[in-house]
Amino acid sequence: MYAHFQYGFFTLFVLLSLFFPGGCGTRDPDTLPRRAHGLMPMPALAPQEPGDADLEQALRHHVRKTRGPGHSGYQFTRIDLNGDGMRDALVHMRTPFGHWCGSYGCALLVFRADPPHGFTWISTTTPVQTPFIVADQTTHGWRNFVVRMDGRWDLSGSAVLKYDGRGYPETPRNPVPENGILRGTKVFP
Numbered sequence: 001m002y003a004h005f006q007y008g009f010f011t012l013f014v015l016l017s018l019f020f021p022g023g024c025g026t027r028d029p030d031t032l033p034r035r036a037h038g039l040m041p042m043p044a045l046a047p048q049e050p051g052d053a054d055l056e057q058a059l060r061h062h063v064r065k066t067r068g069p070g071h072s073g074y075q076f077t078r079i080d081l082n083g084d085g086m087r088d089a090l091v092h093m094r095t096p097f098g099h100w101c102g103s104y105g106c107a108l109l110v111f112r113a114d115p116p117h118g119f120t121w122i123s124t125t126t127p128v129q130t131p132f133i134v135a136d137q138t139t140h141g142w143r144n145f146v147v148r149m150d151g152r153w154d155l156s157g158s159a160v161l162k163y164d165g166r167g168y169p170e171t172p173r174n175p176v177p178e179n180g181i182l183r184g185t186k187v188f189p
Contacts (some may be wrong), residue, residue, distance in 0.1 A: 010188075044181045047086075047115035054118035055089045058111055062121050069096055076185050078135055081143045086113035092130055092188055104149070105129040110168055123167025130188035137184075147172050148182065 046100075055076065063072055073095035078087035089110040093100035100107045105127030111119040134147040142163030149159050149172050157175035161168045 002166050009058050033150060049086050050115055050118045055091075055111060058119035058121065059109070062109065069099055072096065073102060074100075077189060079143075079185065079187065081110070081134070082112065082141055083138070084113075085128055086115070087169065089119060090134070090187060092128065102128075105147075108145075108168075123170075125161060125168050125170060125172065128172065131186050133184040133186055135160070135184035139163050143184070146176075149175060166185075 011183050030112065055078075059074070059076075062068075063070065072093060074091050074093045076089050076091040078089050080086060081088040081090075089111040091111065093107040093109065106129075107124050107126040108128040109124050110122040110123050114120040125145075129148045132148065135144040135146055137144050139162040144163070145161040145168065147161060149156055159172035159175055161172060
C-alpha cells in the first residue's frame with residue numbers, strides 16, 4: 001500500500017510540473033520587467049488623523065504650560081474647523097471655577113489637528129457659555145463661532161468669533177443682532 005501511495009504521488013507531481021513549469025522556481029532575470037531605478041515608488045499615504053488620546057496629551061501639556069490646575073475639568077468636541085479634512089478640537093474648560101471659569105462663562109480652547117504631532121493649541125477665548133454654534137461661514141479659512149454673552153452689563157446677546165489668521169479673539173465682543181445669526185452646528189448642547 002505504501003508503494004502504491006508513493007507511485008501515485010510521484011505521478012501527480014510529474015503531471016503538475018508539466019502543466020505548471022514555473023512552479024516554485026525563479027524566472028529568468030532577463031524576462032522580468034525593468035524599472036528605471038530598480039524600485040517601485042511607494043504610494044503617498046494620507047496623514048492619519050490624531051485621536052482623542054493625542055488631544056488629551058496636548059491638553060495636559062497646555063494646562064502645565066499655562067500653570068493651570070492639574071485637576072481641571074473639561075468637555076470637548078471634534079469638528080473640522082479649517083476644511084483640511086481633519087477634525088480639530090474645541091475644549092470647553094469646566095472647573096475649577098475661578099481659574100477657567102467666571103460669572104459669565106468658561107474658557108474655550110481651540111486645538112488644530114496636526115498630524116503626525118497630534119494637536120497644536122491655537123487660541124483661548126474666555127468667557128464662553130455653552131451651547132454655541134460653529135458657523136458654516138469662515139474667515140481666513142477657519143469657521144466662525146457664534147457665542148452667547150448673557151448676563152453682562154455692557155454686552156448682552158450673541159457675538160461672532162472670527163479667526164484672524166493666528167487665532168480667535170481672547171474675549172467675545174460686539175454683539176450681533178439676533179436676525180444676523182449665522183447657520184452652523186450647535187456644540188456642547
